[in-house]
Amino acid sequence: MYELEVVEGMSSDELLEAVKIVVSKLYGKDAEALIDHIAKNGYVAEENLASDTGIRSNEGRRILQKISEEALVVPDKLRVENAVLHVWKLNSSAVKTFLLNRLRKAREKLEILLKSVQENAIYECPKCGRKYTLEVAYAQDFTCPNDREVLVEVSTRDLTRVINDIIKKLDNAINKLEQYKANNHALRATEEA
């Protein structure tokens, strides 16, 4: 549940930290380092990818491809002395959308899980601990085929509460992100660089 780490990130109102967590989980540590470099430096140049970031060129290009598909970075050209560098910059409005989409997707999954937990009772044998769905328990007359013990329904109260807590945290993060504006943040400097 890396989304929870994102929630922690949002508590300090750090959009960048949040996106680094998600990118790291999706595309690996090198991708996180790349995003960090772009944020601090304002851009990364394809020509200096390996020397500037320490990430192998092929791997760096692969990551840039992936995160550009998400529109997290956008291409640009930068004239430096007599050369033209092909650079990538962070796209802060897409960063916000990207995070919101991830959080909403996680929330949807939890809603489905919650529904499933609430609708599908689980029966447990108090003797051997084997667990059965309602359908299977019913077919066995609510007795354990292993030792003939009478099955008891497992309380889903704790699990329901845990899932509800996570949903609440995600809602909190989604609200913060929705109200988040790109000003007074490090990403703004990147945009203006």
Ligand SMILES: [Zn+2]
């Ligand atoms: Zn049993």
